[in-house]
Amino acid sequence: MNLAVIGHIDHGKSTTVGRMMFETGAVPAHIIEGYRKEAESKGKATFEFAWVMDNLKEERERGITIDIAHKRFDTPKYYFTVVDCPGHRDFVKNMITGASQADAAILVVAAPDGVMEQTKEHVFLARTLGITQIIIAVNKMDAVKYDEKRFNEVKKDLSDLIKMVGYKPDETLFIPVSSLQGTNIKVNSPETPWYKGPALVPALDTFKEPEKPTDKPLRLPIQDVYSISGIGTVPVGRVETGIMKKGMKVAFMPANKDGEIKSIEMHHEEIPQAVPGDNVGFNVRGIGKGDIRRGDVCGPVEAPPTVAEEFTAQIVVLQHPSALTVGYTPVFHCHTTQTACTFTELKKKLDPRTGQTKEENPTFLKSGDAAIVTVTPTKPMVIENVKELPQLGRFAVRDMGSTIAAGMCIAIKPKQLR
Ligand SMILES: Nc1nc2c(ncn2[C@@H]2O[C@H](COP(=O)(O)OP(=O)(O)OP(=O)(O)O)[C@@H](O)[C@H]2O)c(=O)[nH]1
Numbered sequence: 249m250n251l252a253v254i255g256h257i258d259h260g261k262s263t264t265v266g267r268m269m270f271e272t273g274a275v276p277a278h279i280i281e282g283y284r285k286e287a288e289s290k291g292k293a294t295f296e297f298a299w300v301m302d303n304l305k306e307e308r309e310r311g312i313t314i315d316i317a318h319k320r321f322d323t324p325k326y327y328f329t330v331v332d333c334p335g336h337r338d339f340v341k342n343m344i345t346g347a348s349q350a351d352a353a354i355l356v357v358a359a360p361d362g363v364m365e366q367t368k369e370h371v372f373l374a375r376t377l378g379i380t381q382i383i384i385a386v387n388k389m390d391a392v393k394y395d396e397k398r399f400n401e402v403k404k405d406l407s408d409l410i411k412m413v414g415y416k417p418d419e420t421l422f423i424p425v426s427s428l429q430g431t432n433i434k435v436n437s438p439e440t441p442w443y444k445g446p447a448l449v450p451a452l453d454t455f456k457e458p459e460k461p462t463d464k465p466l467r468l469p470i471q472d473v474y475s476i477s478g479i480g481t482v483p484v485g486r487v488e489t490g491i492m493k494k495g496m497k498v499a500f501m502p503a504n505k506d507g508e509i510k511s512i513e514m515h516h517e518e519i520p521q522a523v524p525g526d527n528v529g530f531n532v533r534g535i536g537k538g539d540i541r542r543g544d545v546c547g548p549v550e551a552p553p554t555v556a557e558e559f560t561a562q563i564v565v566l567q568h569p570s571a572l573t574v575g576y577t578p579v580f581h582c583h584t585t586q587t588a589c590t591f592t593e594l595k596k597k598l599d600p601r602t603g604q605t606k607e608e609n610p611t612f613l614k615s616g617d618a619a620i621v622t623v624t625p626t627k628p629m630v631i632e633n634v635k636e637l638p639q640l641g642r643f644a645v646r647d648m649g650s651t652i653a654a655g656m657c658i659a660i661k662p663k664q665l666r
């Protein structure tokens with residue numbers, strides 16, 4: 249399970265990750281002790297747990313996280329790849345990269361401060377980027393003397409916030425912790441006798457396993473196409489949704505070519521069917537090597553992948569040197585395709601903290617803006633509505649080597665090719 253740790257600057261994200269790694273045995277005590285002494289001698293006392301994650305010299309000197317870092321730790325049920333995100337507003341783009349890789353998130357909020365600017369922004373981005381499961385750690389409870397009343401105030405504000413973007417407060421765990429003291433991290437601590445829920449580490453095992461969407465139509469975006477003598481055309485790729493079976497009649501879109509699955513191979517062994525997550529090569533009858541290429545998507549003939557004439561998207565602008573306007577044509581990265589697409593309409597600007605409409609038909613968008621836009625691909629491309637096939641509905645927008653925006657497709661005007 250990929251887990252992002254998000255929240256406002258200084259609220260204790262790195263400390264929480266370091267503490268969880270320590271409590272689960274992923275980091276030994278003598279390392280923490282070494283960091284404690286070194287941090288103290290450099291005037292950075294209390295950063296010993298954060299330093300497990302903050303390895304850069306500049307991060308340690310400034311006492312902040314700048315870039316995302318990945319670490320692994322294990323609980324009884326899962327092994328987690330945890331991504332510690334920076335809270336500083338200058339590094340939101342790094343947080344977005346981290347969040348876009350995650351299945352679930354821990355939102356860390358310091359009890360003395362409560363909901364702050366990047367608490368709101370990160371919650372909205374997490375939701376936009378498709379993180380559906382979230383656990384909230386109300387941290388620094390030691391700094392408010394483990395006061396139940398303060399915890400409930402912060403919990404109330406957070407409930408309103410997460411509800412606004414579509415999380416369900418009633419189904420979300422709010423855990424009072426002190427990551428510095430180790431309170432309610434691995435086991436419930438005596439400091440909060442009023443708290444009846446699970447401690448943080450056991451709570452992580454309540455996350456649901458990322459689904460294998462086998463009940464959806466088959467979608468396999470092509471990564472490469474080989475021609476193997478004696479066998480024929482062998483496209484390779486990862487099954488995102490649905491099931492691929494031998495004998496199935498398939499369509500490749502937007503190439504608009506049909507074929508029949510003759511055999512499926514994974515790790516050099518023939519298999520009767522492939523399910524989501526499987527990386528396979530498969531032999532198709534009726535398709536030549538030149539007929540299809542990377543970026544085409546394989547699906548059943550009776551429910552072929554959707555080719556967009558144009559689509560409506562909800563985007564968040566991460567960084568743009570000036571202003572994003574109608575006519576701008578950067579490259580959209582979606583499943584295995586990279587297609588230049590033009591922004592043809594800016595429908596509305598949204599408040600990134602609430603998702604509410606802020607302006608109808610804005611003339612431009614700039615860094616930090618969230619918006620609903622119309623996009624027209626410059627050549628046929630497959631994209632799906634995020635509500636139906638989220639794996640094929642999210643994209644990143646890139647230009648000149650950097651990520652300009654991230655978003656998801658919320659409506660499609662299909663191109664009729666068949
Ligand atoms: N009192 C108290 N201080 C804490 C606690 N957790 C973290 N801190 C302190 O808060 C400061 C910031 O901690 P970090 O873990 O670096 O915070 P962060 O959220 O990772 O910060 P950024 O990555 O820069 O956004 C450090 O001085 C920590 O010692 C806690 O439970 N109680």
Ligand SMILES: [Mg+2]
Nearest residue numbers: 261262312313
């Ligand atoms: Mg940090």
